Amino acid sequence: MKRILAWLCGLLSALGITACDYINVKELKPGVSTSAEVRERFGPPHMEWRNEDGSLTWEFSRQPEGIECFMITIGPDQILRRIDQVLNEETFAKVQHGMNGDQVRRLLGKPASSQFFQLKQETVWEWRISRGPDGTNDPVFFTVSFNNEGRVTGTGRHTQFKR
Known part of the structure; x- marks a missing residue:
């Protein structure tokens, strides 16, 4: 059931429907979740930046209709470091x-x-x-x-x- 919900949320996110973002953010755990889990929940990033420490920051914008943009940092070990909602x-x-x-x-x-x-x-x-x-x-x-x-x-x- 949890896997079906994650798949549905990922599909809706890919279509620009952000209702599942709240669930996705709550279930992903910095220091534990993997980059594959992030992609499974949010889909492919809109943009990717390389950071000086070898980590990557992925952009997941909900514009033009949404009011959020998540910048998600993935360490060189492919483990989630942080999730930031940057429109603040x-x-x-x-x-x-x-x-x-x-x-x-x-x-x-x-x-x-x-x-x-x-x-x-x-x-x-x-x-x-x-x-x-x-x-x-x-x-x-x-x-x-x-x-x-x-x-x-x-x-x-x-x-x-x-x-």
């Missing part, structure tokens, strides 16, 4: 002026959207971070603005009010 205030504060797009992607994962504004000559990436304040369904987004050289010029947030 602590990580947003790490985005600094002058960073490039790769550095921002490494922190926050793939954005929900990217748009170029001709008049301002800037590109804005946005991540959906909340389903809406005060129980509304109006989504809230965190944004990062880049200049023509691809460097961060600022961050912000906005609510997309539904009519």
Whole structure:
């Protein structure tokens, strides 16, 4: 039964349905679970980064409709080290002026959207971070603005009010 649930959650995650993420995160144990178990539960990572210590960090973004991005670190021994949900205030504060797009992607994962504004000559990436304040369904987004050289010029947030 547990194996069927894990398979179903993996399938739903691959389709972008995040209801099983809570179960997956709770059942994976840092220091115990293997990289194969992570892949079984989350599917293939959207991006993979090599870290200086020989570990890998896998990105599992739930954008554009979800509000989470998991960065999962796997040690050189193929054992899970940590699971971080990075769309949070602590990580947003790490985005600094002058960073490039790769550095921002490494922190926050793939954005929900990217748009170029001709008049301002800037590109804005946005991540959906909340389903809406005060129980509304109006989504809230965190944004990062880049200049023509691809460097961060600022961050912000906005609510997309539904009519």
